[in-house]
Structures are given as structure tokens and as C-alpha cells.
Amino acid sequence: MQHIQQIGAVSWSNEELKWAIPTFLELYQNRPIKDNQGGMKAPHAFATWFMLQKLRPKNVIESGIWKGQSTWLIENAVPEAKIYSLDINLSIREYISESATYYEKDFFEVDWTHLDKSQTVLFFDDHQNALERIRKGQEMGFKRFIFEDNYPAGNIGDCYSLKKAFQYAGFQSNKNYRGVKSMLREWLKPSRKVDILPNKEDAQFLSEILEVYYEFPPVFKATQTRWGDDWTEDNYPTPQPLYTAIKAKEFQVFEQEAQDYTWICYAQIK
Numbered sequence: 001m002q003h004i005q006q007i008g009a010v011s012w013s014n015e016e017l018k019w020a021i022p023t024f025l026e027l028y029q030n031r032p033i034k035d036n037q038g039g040m041k042a043p044h045a046f047a048t049w050f051m052l053q054k055l056r057p058k059n060v061i062e063s064g065i066w067k068g069q070s071t072w073l074i075e076n077a078v079p080e081a082k083i084y085s086l087d088i089n090l091s092i093r094e095y096i097s098e099s100a101t102y103y104e105k106d107f108f109e110v111d112w113t114h115l116d117k118s119q120t121v122l123f124f125d126d127h128q129n130a131l132e133r134i135r136k137g138q139e140m141g142f143k144r145f146i147f148e149d150n151y152p153a154g155n156i157g158d159c160y161s162l163k164k165a166f167q168y169a170g171f172q173s174n175k176n177y178r179g180v181k182s183m184l185r186e187w188l189k190p191s192r193k194v195d196i197l198p199n200k201e202d203a204q205f206l207s208e209i210l211e212v213y214y215e216f217p218p219v220f221k222a223t224q225t226r227w228g229d230d231w232t233e234d235n236y237p238t239p240q241p242l243y244t245a246i247k248a249k250e251f252q253v254f255e256q257e258a259q260d261y262t263w264i265c266y267a268q269i270k
């Protein structure tokens with residue numbers, strides 16, 4: 001198994017991440033959905049907000065809305081951007097943006113020819129096959145991707161991720177995933193959850209097409225994962241956390257929600 005956490009360089013440092021946390025927390029305390037179970041929590045909300053601020057796209061395509069917290073976050077990260085928000089079930093939304101354009105469709109069902117691909121970031125939080133998203137996204141001309149569900153190797157996570165691909169792990173769709181909530185089961189679309197045998201070709205493909213692959217570091221790393229086992233480098237290779245101890249009271253949300261980190265990543269095609 002190979003462990004790749006980064007290819008190429010991003011335009012920010014871990015120091016900048018640390019400096020940005022207080023500004024993020026000020027925003028985060030005003031989030032519209034206080035209980036976002038089933039959606040992003042503080043570690044990935046911070047990552048998404050920070051990376052979008054840095055990438056400054058003119059367009060963001062969000063796939064996987066759930067209650068709408070991530071739409072709100074995107075709006076606040078890049079207020080000037082045009083947001084296209086997709087979900088196969090829009091009825092769950094609690095926060096509905098006045099500026100986003102909504103689609104009750106899969107990303108592949110929408111015609112994106114009018115968009116300037118160089119000015120667009122795709123944010124996928126829809127638990128679908130990331131390899132397929134990036135392969136077809138590349139064919140369509142998209143270059144910049146954020147994948148929220150970047151599960152590592154093992155019988156965990158409900159979709160094929162870039163991390164699993166880099167680890168040669170493949171993906172087995174018919175197992176009883178450890179720790180996946182019942183609501184996640186509802187989102188499983190058997191037709192999309194195709195088994196992928198462990199292989200090196202997908203990792204090779206990603207290494208060839210990607211200029212950047214970057215796993216956003218956790219702010220704080222717990223000793224155990226959400227799956228109840230030890231969070232070691234052997235089991236779950238992870239970028240160095242920004243903090244090894246959380247002292248400030250206002251930072252404690254990162255400790256409380258540390259297990260909601262699932263190796264969110266940024267990928268940029270050459």
C-alpha cells in the first residue's frame with residue numbers, strides 16, 4: 001500500500017491555516033444549522049471555507065447539499081462567486097440560498113458547457129465515486145476539485161475516494177460499512193456503488209493527471225477514529241495536525257468534532 005498525502009504545492013502554509021482559525025470560528029458560530037449531523041462539521045467546514053477563500057473561483061459547483069450548511073459556507077467563503085448546488089433530493093434543505101442555482105440532478109446530468117472551467121471549483125460531498133468524478137470532470141475541462149469524502153483504505157466509507165485509489169485499495173460496495181449512519185445508507189445508490197478491485201492503475205492515472213493532490217490537515221487529531229480503532233499512521237496516514245493540544249476554549253469545537261475529519265482533499269489537474 002502506498003501513502004501519498006501531497007503531490008505538488010498549494011499556495012498556503014500551515015501557519016496561515018492557524019492564523020485563519022479565529023476568523024473562521026467567528027463565522028462558524030453564526031452557521032444556520034447548529035446540528036449538522038450527516039453533513040460537514042468544524043474540521044471540514046474550516047477546510048472548505050479556507051481553500052475556497054484561497055482559490056477564489058468565480059463559480060462553485062456543489063454536489064451534495066443535505067440541509068444546506070455547505071451552501072451557506074461557500075456563500076460566505078466566496079460571496080462574489082456564482083454557486084450551482086446539486087442534490088438528488090432537495091427536500092432536505094433547511095437553509096436555502098437566494099443566490100445559488102439549484103438542481104435536483106446528478107452532476108453528470110447537467111450541461112456545464114457555458115461555464116468557464118478555469119474559473120470553477122467543484123466541491124463534491126455526495127458520496128459518489130471520486131475517480132469517476134475526476135475522470136469525467138477532466139473530460140469536461142474542469143481542473144479544480146475538492147472531495148469531502150476522502151476515506152482511507154479499509155472497510156470504511158461508502159464510496160471510492162482518491163485516497164483509497166492512491167492506497168491501491170479499491171472499493172467494495174456490498175460490505176456493511178463500519179460506522180456509517182443509517183441515513184447514509186439511504187443515499188447509497190446501488191447502480192453507482194460499483195465494486196472496484198484493489199489496483200495500481202488508478203493511482204498511476206491520478207499521479208499522471210494531477211498537478212496538485214493535497215490532504216487538508218486536521219486542526220486536531222483524536223487518538224481514536226470514528227470507527228473506534230486507534231488513529232495511527234499505519235492504519236490511517238494523516239497530515240500532521242495543526243495542534244496537538246487544544247487550549248483555547250473557542251477552539252474546542254475542533255477537539256469535539258475531530259472524528260468528523262475524513263481526509264478532505266484538494267485536487268488540481270495539470
Ligand SMILES: C[S@@+](CC[C@H](N)C(=O)[O-])C[C@H]1O[C@@H](n2cnc3c(N)ncnc32)[C@H](O)[C@@H]1O
Binds near residue numbers: 039040065089107127
Ligand atoms: C453528506 S451529505 C452532504 C452534506 C452537506 N454538504 C453539508 O456539509 O452539510 C450528502 C448529500 O449527497 C446527496 N447525494 C447523494 N447522491 C447524490 C448525487 N448523485 N448527486 C448529488 N447529491 C447526491 C444526498 O442526498 C445528501 O444530501
